[in-house]
Amino acid sequence: MNQSIDYNALDDDAFRRLVHDWMVANYPEELRFPPERMHWEQCGRWYLKLAEKGWLAPGWPREYGGMGLDANKLLIFMDVCESHGVGRTPDQGMTMVGPLLIQHGSAEQKAYYLPRILAGEHIWCQGYSEPGAGSDLASLRTSAVRDGDHYVVNGHKIWTTLAMDANMIFMLVRTQNTGKKQEGITFLLVPLDTPGITVRPIINLGMHDEFAEVFFDDVRVPVANVVGGENNGWTIAKALLGHERIFIGSPKFATLAMYRLQSLARAVGLFDDPLFVSRYTALKLDVEDLGAAYRRFVAVLKRGGHIGAEVSMLKIWNTETQQRITELMLEAAGESAGIWGGVATADGPVRPAGEFIGSRPTTIYGGSNEVQRNILAKAALGLPG
Amino acid sequence: MEDISLQAKIDVLSEEQVLIQDSAVAFIARDPELKQVRANRFVQPGFDRGLWREIADAGWLGFLVPEDEGGVGLGFADLSLVLIQLGKGLVPVPFVATAVLAARTLTRADDAALRAELLPRLIGGDWLPALAWQEARASLDPTAREVVCTNGRLHGTKCFVPDAGGADAFIVSAAEAGGTALYLVERDAPGVTLAFEQRVDGGFFAEIRFADTPVGKQLVAPERGAAVLAAALDEARFAVSAELLGVMTRALEISVDYLKQRVQFDKPIGSFQALQHKAVDLFIQSEVSRSVVLQTAALFDGDADAERRAVAASQVKARCSDAALKIGKDAIQLHGGIGYTDEANIGLYLKKAMVLGAWLGSASAHRARYAELTLGGAQ
Numbered sequence: 048m049n050q051s052i053d054y055n056a057l058d059d060d061a062f063r064r065l066v067h068d069w070m071v072a073n074y075p076e077e078l079r080f081p082p083e084r085m086h087w088e089q090c091g092r093w094y095l096k097l098a099e100k101g102w103l104a105p106g107w108p109r110e111y112g113g114m115g116l117d118a119n120k121l122l123i124f125m126d127v128c129e130s131h132g133v134g135r136t137p138d139q140g141m142t143m144v145g146p147l148l149i150q151h152g153s154a155e156q157k158a159y160y161l162p163r164i165l166a167g168e169h170i171w172c173q174g175y176s177e178p179g180a181g182s183d184l185a186s187l188r189t190s191a192v193r194d195g196d197h198y199v200v201n202g203h204k205i206w207t208t209l210a211m212d213a214n215m216i217f218m219l220v221r222t223q224n225t226g227k228k229q230e231g232i233t234f235l236l237v238p239l240d241t242p243g244i245t246v247r248p249i250i251n252l253g254m255h256d257e258f259a260e261v262f263f264d265d266v267r268v269p270v271a272n273v274v275g276g277e278n279n280g281w282t283i284a285k286a287l288l289g290h291e292r293i294f295i296g297s298p299k300f301a302t303l304a305m306y307r308l309q310s311l312a313r314a315v316g317l318f319d320d321p322l323f324v325s326r327y328t329a330l331k332l333d334v335e336d337l338g339a340a341y342r343r344f345v346a347v348l349k350r351g352g353h354i355g356a357e358v359s360m361l362k363i364w365n366t367e368t369q370q371r372i373t374e375l376m377l378e379a380a381g382e383s384a385g386i387w388g389g390v391a392t393a394d395g396p397v398r399p400a401g402e403f404i405g406s407r408p409t410t411i412y413g414g415s416n417e418v419q420r421n422i423l424a425k426a427a428l429g430l431p432g
Numbered sequence: 433m434e435d436i437s438l439q440a441k442i443d444v445l446s447e448e449q450v451l452i453q454d455s456a457v458a459f460i461a462r463d464p465e466l467k468q469v470r471a472n473r474f475v476q477p478g479f480d481r482g483l484w485r486e487i488a489d490a491g492w493l494g495f496l497v498p499e500d501e502g503g504v505g506l507g508f509a510d511l512s513l514v515l516i517q518l519g520k521g522l523v524p525v526p527f528v529a530t531a532v533l534a535a536r537t538l539t540r541a542d543d544a545a546l547r548a549e550l551l552p553r554l555i556g557g558d559w560l561p562a563l564a565w566q567e568a569r570a571s572l573d574p575t576a577r578e579v580v581c582t583n584g585r586l587h588g589t590k591c592f593v594p595d596a597g598g599a600d601a602f603i604v605s606a607a608e609a610g611g612t613a614l615y616l617v618e619r620d621a622p623g624v625t626l627a628f629e630q631r632v633d634g635g636f637f638a639e640i641r642f643a644d645t646p647v648g649k650q651l652v653a654p655e656r657g658a659a660v661l662a663a664a665l666d667e668a669r670f671a672v673s674a675e676l677l678g679v680m681t682r683a684l685e686i687s688v689d690y691l692k693q694r695v696q697f698d699k700p701i702g703s704f705q706a707l708q709h710k711a712v713d714l715f716i717q718s719e720v721s722r723s724v725v726l727q728t729a730a731l732f733d734g735d736a737d738a739e740r741r742a743v744a745a746s747q748v749k750a751r752c753s754d755a756a757l758k759i760g761k762d763a764i765q766l767h768g769g770i771g772y773t774d775e776a777n778i779g780l781y782l783k784k785a786m787v788l789g790a791w792l793g794s795a796s797a798h799r800a801r802y803a804e805l806t807l808g809g810a811q
C-alpha cells in the first residue's frame with residue numbers, strides 16, 4: 048500500500064505541471080466537464096486508472112496508499128482537476144469511509160477495506176438519512192437486532208447518493224431504544240449484495256437518477272462489520288462528518304463553477320462589461336479567500352490536530368459561493384438559462400440551468416446550512432439555546 | 433391550499449373581477465396534483481391543446497381584444513387575475529405567447545378586414561399563431577435585422593420562440609426597406625425549419641430558419657412594425673410578470689404548508705426561527721411583486737404612452753423575475769432533500785421561474801433597460 052513518492056517535496060510549479068500533464072494525457076476527453084454526477088459505467092475505467100496511478104486518494108497518508116498531500120498541494124491538485132473538467136467519481140470510499148477507518152477502524156478492518164477502496168473493488172455509499180430522520184439524524188429508526196454473531200437489519204434509508212453504483216454501504220442503525228437517542232446508534236459496514244436489500248433510484252431535480260432509496264428487509268450482517276463498537280455510532284459518525292464537511296468545504300466545487308462561468312462569459316462576450324467583471328471578480332475572490340481558510344484547517348489535520356465544529360464555516364462559505372456563481376451563470380445565459388442544452392463555448396457546452404440546479408442541494412446535504420449555522424452559533428460563539 | 437397573499441386583506445376587486453378570479457381559481461383547482469403539467473412535459477408540443485380549447489371557452493383569450501373586433505374588451509388588471517392563477521397552476525398552455533404577444537400584435541394590424549378574419553379564430557382557440565421576433569440571445573430589440581424580406585421571400589433565423597411546435601402559423605418580423613414589417617407565414621410554408629431546445633419546465637423553445645420562404649399577408653407595414661412589436665412586447669412582459677407572480681405565490685404557499693407539516697427534532701420545522709425569517713423574507717418579496725403588478729396593471733389600463741409603459745414593463749419584469757427565482761430556490765432549501773426530487777411538485781415552480789424569468793428579458797436586462805430609459809435626467 049505504501050506510496051514511495053513524496054509529492055510534497057516537489058516545488059509547486061513542478062507538481063502542478065506533473066498533475067496537469069498526466070491528467071491531459073489520461074483523462075478521457077469525452078468525460079470532460081460532465082453535466083451531472085457520473086455513474087460507474089461511465090467513469091469506472093477512469094477510477095481504476097487513477098487507482099493504478101496511486102492518485103485516487105490525494106489526502107490519505109502515504110502509508111495507507113494515499114498521496115499524502117499537504118494542504119497547498121491538495122489545492123493545486125484540485126485546481127488542476129477542476130480546470131481540466133475532471134469529473135467526480137463515486138468517491139465516498141475515498142472521502143469518507145477511508146479516513147474514518149484510518150482513524151477508528153480495527154487493524155483487520157483497515158487491512159481489509161482500505162486496499163479494496165484503492166483498487167476500485169469496493170464502491171461505497173452513505174446510508175444515514177431516512178424519510179423521518181434528515182436534519183434530526185439521531186431520530187433514525189432503521190434497526191439492527193443482535194442474533195448470534197449477526198445483526199438483523201430492518202428499515203429504510205433515503206437520498207443515498209449513487210447507491211445504484213455502489214456495492215458497499217456504510218450506515219447508521221439503531222441498536223438500542225432506551226436512553227438518549229444518540230446513545231443507541233451503531234456504525235455498520237454492509238455489502239449491498241446481502242439478501243434482503245433493495246435499491247430504488249430517485250430522479251432528482253436535474254432529471255438524473257443520482258440518489259436512491261435503500262430498503263432493508265431482515266438483512267443479516269456479521270457483528271465484525273461494526274466500526275468503533277456497538278452504540279458508539281454517533282461519536283464515530285460525528286468524526287466522519289468532520290471529514291465530509293472539510294471535503295464539501297474545500298473550494299473544489301466553487302472552483303469548477305468558476306471555470307464554467309469563465310468559459311460562458313468568454314463565449315457570450317461578457318468580459319467587455321465592467322459590471323460583469325466586477326461581479327465575476329468578487330466571486331473569484333470569494334473562492335480564493337476560501338482557499339486561504341481551507342489551507343488553515345487542513346494544516347490542523349496534517350499536524351495531527353483535531354478540527355471541531357468550526358469547520359462548518361467552510362461548508363457554508365463554499366456552498367453559498369458556488370450557488371451565487373451558478374446564479375450569475377443563469378444571468379449571463381439570457382434565455383438559455385431556461386433550457387437544458389445551454390451555451391456552446393470554446394471549452395465545450397456550458398449548461399447554466401444544470402449548474403444552477405445541481406448546486407441547490409449543496410446547502411441541504413452534509414448537514415443543511417441552517418443546521419450548520421445553529422452549530423456555529425453555539426460552538427463558536429457560545430450563544431445560549 | 434391556503435391563500436396567504438394580502439389581496440383579500442388590503443385590495444379591492446370589482447364584482448366582475450371577483451367572478452373572473454373565482455372562475456380562474458376553479459379552473460386550476462381541477463388539477464391540484466399538476467398531473468397535466470407532468471403529462472405534457474418533454475413531449476411535443478409541450479402544451480395541451482384540449483386545455484387551450486377550454487380556456488378559449490372560458491373567454492380568456494379575448495380579454496385584450498376590443499369588443500368591436502370580436503373580443504371581450506377587458507383590461508390588464510382583469511387579465512392579471514387569470515394569469516396569476518395560470519401561474520399558480522403551472523397550466524401548460526402558451527397563454528402569454530399567444531393571447532397576449534401574438535393577439536396584441538394582431539389587434540394592431542394595419543388592415544381591419546384581416547383583423548376581423550384572424551382575431552376571432554385566435555379567440556375561439558382553433559388557431560394558434562406564434563410570434564417570431566427575437567434574433568439574438570438576451571436581446572430586447574424589436575427591430576429586425578437578421579431576418580430579411582426581399583421580393584416576398586424570407587431569409588434568416590429567429591430564436592427562442594416558445595411552443596412553436598404546436599403553432600398553426602407564424603407571425604414573423606422582417607427587415608425590409610423602410611423598417612421592420614410583420615408577416616403571416618404558414619406553418620408548412622416551404623423553407624421553414626424548426627430546431628427545438630428542451631426547456632427545463634418541459635416546454636420547448638424553437639429556432640426557426642427561413643430559407644427563401646414565401647410570406648403570406650403583410651400584417652404591419654415596415655414603418656410601424658418595430659413600434660407595434662415594442663408595444664406588444666411590453667404588454668407581454670407585464671403579462672408574464674403576472675404569471676410569475678402566480679408561480680412565486682404558489683411556491684411560497686406550498687413551502688409554508690410544508691413548514692407546518694414536516695417534523696424534525698420533535699417539532700414542526702416551521703417553529704425554527706431561521707426558517708420563519710426566511711419564509712417572511714419570501715413573503716415580502718411576493719407582496720412587493722404583487723404591488724408592482726397592481727401598479728403596472730393600472731398604468732397599462734390608463735396610459736397609452738409607449739415610453740411610460742416601457743419603463744413600467746421593465747420595472748415589473750425585473751422585480752417578478754428576480755423574486756420568483758429567489759422564492760423558487762429558497763423553496764427548495766426549505767423542503768430539504770425532498771425538494772431536490774423530480775417527484776415533488778415544488779421543483780416545477782423553480783423551473784417555471786427559470787424559464788419565464790429569462791423569457792422576454794431577464795431581471796438584469798430589464799434593469800439595464802430601465803436605467804437607459806430613466807437615467808437621462810439624473811446624469
Ligand SMILES: Cc1cc2nc3c(=O)[nH]c(=O)nc-3n(C[C@H](O)[C@H](O)[C@H](O)COP(=O)(O)OP(=O)(O)OC[C@H]3O[C@@H](n4cnc5c(N)ncnc54)[C@H](O)[C@@H]3O)c2cc1C
Pocket residue numbers: 172173174175176178180181182183205206207208209258408411412413414415416417418421694696697701704706707765766767768769770772
Ligand atoms: C443531493 C443529495 C444527496 C444526498 N446524499 C446523501 C447520502 O449519500 N447519504 C445520506 O445519508 N444522505 C444524503 N442526503 C440527505 C441529506 O443529508 C439530508 O437531505 C439532509 O440531512 C436534510 O434532511 P432532510 O432532507 O430530511 O430535510 P429536513 O431535515 O426536513 O430539513 C428541511 C428544512 O428544515 C431546515 N431545518 C431542519 N432543522 C432545522 C433547525 N433545527 N433549525 C433550522 N432549520 C432547520 C433544513 O435546513 C431545511 O431547510 C442527500 C441529500 C441530497 C439533497
